[in-house]
Amino acid sequence: MDDKKRIRAFDSCILIIVCLIIFVVGEAEGRAFFVFGDSLVDNGNNNYLLTTARADSYPYGIDYPTHRATGRFSNGLNIPDIISERIGSEPTLPYLSPQLNGERLLVGANFASAGIGILNDTGIQFINIIRISRQLQYFEQYQQRVSALIGVEQAQRLINQALVLITLGGNDFVNNYYLIPFSARSRQFALPDYVVYLISEYRKILVRLYELGARRVLVTGTGPLGCVPAELAQHSRNGECAADLQRASDLFNPQLLQLVNQLNSEIGSNIFISANAFQSNMDFISNPQAYGFVTSKVACCGQGPYNGIGLCTPASNLCPNRDVYAFWDPFHPSERANRLIVETFMIGDTKYMNPMNLSTIMHLDSMT
Numbered sequence: 088m089d090d091k092k093r094i095r096a097f098d099s100c101i102l103i104i105v106c107l108i109i110f111v112v113g114e115a116e117g118r119a120f121f122v123f124g125d126s127l128v129d130n131g132n133n134n135y136l137l138t139t140a141r142a143d144s145y146p147y148g149i150d151y152p153t154h155r156a157t158g159r160f161s162n163g164l165n166i167p168d169i170i171s172e173r174i175g176s177e178p179t180l181p182y183l184s185p186q187l188n189g190e191r192l193l194v195g196a197n198f199a200s201a202g203i204g205i206l207n208d209t210g211i212q213f214i215n216i217i218r219i220s221r222q223l224q225y226f227e228q229y230q231q232r233v234s235a236l237i238g239v240e241q242a243q244r245l246i247n248q249a250l251v252l253i254t255l256g257g258n259d260f261v262n263n264y265y266l267i268p269f270s271a272r273s274r275q276f277a278l279p280d281y282v283v284y285l286i287s288e289y290r291k292i293l294v295r296l297y298e299l300g301a302r303r304v305l306v307t308g309t310g311p312l313g314c315v316p317a318e319l320a321q322h323s324r325n326g327e328c329a330a331d332l333q334r335a336s337d338l339f340n341p342q343l344l345q346l347v348n349q350l351n352s353e354i355g356s357n358i359f360i361s362a363n364a365f366q367s368n369m370d371f372i373s374n375p376q377a378y379g380f381v382t383s384k385v386a387c388c389g390q391g392p393y394n395g396i397g398l399c400t401p402a403s404n405l406c407p408n409r410d411v412y413a414f415w416d417p418f419h420p421s422e423r424a425n426r427l428i429v430e431t432f433m434i435g436d437t438k439y440m441n442p443m444n445l446s447t448i449m450h451l452d453s454m455t
Contacts, residue, residue, distance in 0.1 A: 118452075119195035119245050120179050121301070122167045123222050124254035126201030127419065130167060131158030132217055133201045135183040140202035140213040145401050146388055150409055150422060160201060162387065162409045163422035167197060167252060169429040174250065174449060182225050192233050195249060198222040204259035205288050208272070212262070219255065223295055230299070246300035248452070253296070254364075256343070257309045259285055260335045261318075261418075278331075282338040286346055293350060297358060303448060304359045305432065306347055308340035310368040316386040317417035320395030326384050340365050344441060351442070360448065361441045367431040371413050371424060378427060383413035387421060 122128050126140065134143045134157075141158070142148075148156040150163035158181065159165045164172075171178045179197040180187040187196060200217035202210035207218050217225070234242040264272045264281055272281060296304055312318065313332035322329035340363070347361040375383040387406040388399035397403075399416040406412050415421040420428065431439040433446050443451075 118174060118176060119193065119249035120167070120171055120174065120176055121195050121226065121249055121251045122179060122197040122199050123219065123226075123252070123296075124199045124307075125203050125258050126160045126199075127257070127307075128165060128167050128197070128252060128254045129158065129160065129181075129199040129201045130165060130179070130197045131181040132183045132197065132199060134158040135181070136200075136215045136217070138202070138213050138215045140200075140210070140216055142201070142399075146399065146403070146405055149405075160416065160419040161422055161425065162415045164425065165422075166254075166425050166429055167199075169426055170250075170252065170432070170445075173429060173433055173445070182229065189236070192229070192236060193245065196225075196229055198225050199254070202258060202262065203255075204257075204263060205255050205285050205292065206259055206263065206272075209259045209263040212266070219292055223292070223299065226296075226299055243300060247302045249301070249303070250448075251296065251301045251304040252307070253293075253304060254307045255289065255292070256285065256339055257312055260309070260312055260332060260339075264335070265332060278335060279338060282335070282342060285339065286342045289343065290346055290350070293346070293359060297350075297354065302356075302358055303452065305362055305445065306343065306359050307362040307364040308343050309336050310364050311372060312336050314368070314372050314383075315418050316384065316389065316393040316395030316414050318395070319384055320392040320417070323393075326393075336365055347441070357442050360443065360445075362432050363435075363439045363441075364428065366439055367428045367435070368420070368424075370431075371427055375413055378413075379411065380413045380424075381411045385412070386414040386417050387412040388416050393417075 133141050142160045143156050143158055145156060151157055168178050177194055179195045180191060182196045182198045202213035202216045203218050204210060210216055230242055230246060233245060264270055276284060311328060311333060312335060313329035318329040318332055344361045347359040350359050351357050371378040371380060372383040384393050386394035387409050388403045390396050390403050394404055395417045409421050410423045412421050413424045433444060435444050
């Protein structure tokens with residue numbers, strides 16, 4: 088073989104290798120991502136609704152790449168954004184965004200809406216929010232739109248191979264059971280019975296997700312509800328976490344883990360993955376300095392004790408360096424805290440993730 092033929096053959100091999108790499112990377116990055124839940128994971132759906140549960144004005148988004156409010160309840164990126172980063176995908180758009188069409192649909196969609204809970208009566212004070220039943224209806228609608236784009240069979244494959252994140256439960260306590268003294272739900276249920284009821288309702292939601300084709304579902308428990316600045320401002324004398332809300336988390340999270348294990352056992356496959364968001368948060372709440380925070384009690388943006396009163400607005404106190412605050416506003420972690428939480432999702436041991444972490448899931452799924 089002469090030199091020219093060798094060069095052409097070599098070039099052909101290189102071209103084939105490059106094409107294979109592009110194909111493999113494309114396949115890895117092609118995994119769709121769907122998000123359901125509340126303000127911890129809403130990336131802008133509520134901007135399109137007439138509701139008071141909004142994060143559409145300064146200083147929200149101050150550290151986002153555009154430095155503008157996007158509807159995320161964060162100074163910058165939120166948990167779904169960071170998961171998208173880690174799995175090599177572009178961020179999902181809010182389902183209500185007019186930009187979510189054509190090829191963008193294949194990335195997935197974020198259906199989350201600030202203020203919602205497991206129960207339909209959670210967050211009624213916010214008036215117009217996308218309750219979880221409606222989020223699931225939108226997911227069905229999404230599938231019809233994608234089927235029209237790429238065909239029913241390919242759409243089903245996209246859904247089955249997708250990663251799904253669902254974050255619910257916190258508002259059922261903060262914006263329902265404990266919203267006011269002697270709320271309707273607290274008169275109806277003692278706390279342990281209320282938790283049992285929530286879990287029974289959550290079961291229906293997760294089963295419905297499975298029926299709609301979800302096969303990898305990351306289910307986060309509640310964070311330490313009594314330790315957020317809003318609760319410290321109302322209930323704490325010396326910076327201690329609010330006992331009632333901590334008890335709610337302590338009751339809810341183990342039962343949610345039990346539900347996940349039961350569902351996987353019934354299905355005969357590890358469809359649902361439990362993420363211990365309580366522990367992920369408590370690590371830096373109980374020892375902020377070890378994680379580079381100056382405080383885990385005072386919100387960066389807010390007013391009153393612990394900056395925990397009211398909303399984060401242009402009139403609020405605003406810290407100069409968001410990276411050293413565990414909480415951005417009275418209820419929500421800062422972007423840097425969100426990054427620490429996602430890190431436990433990615434590589435955490437069974438203390439954080441059960442039955443496996445997200446890196447293991449990605450590895451296993453890449454082999455099938």
